[in-house]
Amino acid sequence: MQKQAIFQSRLLPYALVAPQLAIVLLFFYWPALQAVIQSFLLQDAFGLSTSFVWFENYLDLFREPAYFEAILRTFFFSFAIAVSSLSFALLLAVMADKPLRGSMLYRTLLIWPYAVAPPVVGVLWIFMLHPSLGIIARYLRAIGVDWNPLLDGDQAATLIILAAAWKQISYNFLFFLAGLQSIPRSVLEAAAIDGARPMRRFWTVTFPLLSPTIFFLLVVNIVYAFFDTFGIIDTMTRGGPGKSTETLVYKVYSDGLLGGNLGSSAAQSVILMVMVIVLTGIQFRFVERKVTY
């Protein structure tokens, strides 16, 4: 569906786009360029002594086993967050799509968590699951589970995945609901008349017709898990215990701002940027054409 607008003057379209371009240049291209430059430099925190080191910062990263562990960890986290959040949101959307009394209320309630800022999400979950403050943690201990995410890396990772997935459910739910409502009823009715049971109707009709939405959400969720989980990790575990919750974006922060190692931090930012550009590219190539908003 191409929309075409005809402008009489040549300059008007550029003038209209200019403010947006200015913002993108100022808040994206300029800092991105700074990062690329910084990643070729070795510099102390105060910027007093600077030396140009070519790809030294990148090479140091690739020599560091911890960096590859962080990459693997980030992929695992992203996958776990995306899958758990998507499947749960789809289940809820299918439920909310039924003609129920008060369905508007359910829908509104399900959208709310999206409005909560990531650090706040972290704090909320900490209040429930912190080993010495948490309400749920007490019950877990009472039934004999040795719950201590301060020391147990797997438990800490579970905690982060849970909190991050919970926050993203609302967003996914919205898109799934819209997707479900755009599925033509006649097709579903035809399937019903042919004797297909609800489960079968879902897997053979609804699911395939939803696939563009699912794919789009998968990309969005992976990008979310890559970047927006920073606030959650910072408030909940600060990358610990050990390194079990240190993702790539958290590593950029801790190396750069806590460690004052700006060169390495910038190099990591550039690598992250490339990853996201690739992901976005995939989305535009394969998804944008099939998804109708």
Place this chain on the structure above:
Amino acid sequence: MALRHFGVAAAFALTVGMTASPALAVTEIQWWHAMTGANNDVIVKLANDFNTSQSDFKVVPTYKGNYADTMNAGIAAFRAGNAPHIMQVFEVGTATMMAATGAVKPVYKLMAEAGEKFDPKIYLPAITGYYSTSKGEMLSFPFNSSSTVMWVNLDELKKANVAIPKTWPETFEAAKKLKAAGHDTCGFSGSWVTWVNLEQLSAWHNVPLASKANGLDGFDTKLEFNGPLQVKHLENLVELQKTKVYDYAGRTNTGEGRFTSGECPIYLTSSAFFGNVKAQAKFNFTAVPMPYYPEAKGAPQNSIIGGASLWVMGGKPADEYKGVAKFLTFLSDTDRQVYIHKASGYLPITKAAYEKAKAEGFYKDQPYLETPLLELTNKEPTENSRGLRLGNMVQLRDVWSEEIEQALAGKKTAKQALDAAVERGNTMLRQFEKTAVK
């Protein structure tokens, strides 16, 4: 994204710089700090008292977030050419600030150039040593100093019929008895896991944490805390973690509520915890010196300080430095130091203020407030107990904590964990050495 933060910080620093132009005849002195609550009130009062005591200068304190945030804001402001005059930096930022020749103005130079009377001998050497060169030149001005003490819940110890422990073996025994008496989630614990169990432990037992007098004598220092004493101590903690006689409470001080709530009856953390204990604990408490291993030769030695000092930033005009120098003289006044000590629980930094507090009977009914001072002045400091000066200390502590956590979780032995912590730490120190301004 991290990149954007720099932009934001720099932009913010710009706006701060623009609004801080002196519009009046008084010269403004910007003071960035990280103090909250009652300690923030102390800062505001000090600034107000100074401003009313004379009419040439006006000190403007600004809260900049926690210690790490304040330091980052200062660094970003410096890069944007708008550093404050005075910045409060926590003790682990000392090496980073020292290495920044040109970004900072050493206090001893500032006082000499401004013609202020300044005698480094009036200060407590255990405190100023941390912030001075090996020649005794004071680089930054100690503001709020603390040390590690052992907080004890007297009611619970009495109930379990346990005496206050003095040594580590006694502490382990006491914690076992307390666990048997109902503290089944935590016999003893502590905050700042590396500060208590590596940094202070090493100084208290007169063993090195790192070569070159723990980094005080040069940036080419190597970590040495994987020695038999530190390994044995961590092995003990790992063993006790299994049964919760010891229960790990995190890398920072987030676990301190476990003492005030009564969950952990013995808790090692900063003496500056006093304000919260006083406000929240519903039981009789005290603070005693850190335990020691009796078989270690010469233990206990002396403890090292925590807290923060005031750094004067470089590149300001001479008349503004005059104001900064006057303000530091004002802070060194005996009565003012006694006030800071009583109001915040932080230590007085001059000998005169300590004597005065003692003479006033301040420690009679609150002996625990003298505990950190007694620890700091227990013996003449050695190479291993003057202080620490390691680059990137904030991140170093994170790396050490990671490894200690691995040991406590049973993924590595104590020896493997400390060896790895030393090795990873040394890599970071070499990186710091490369960027440090010679």
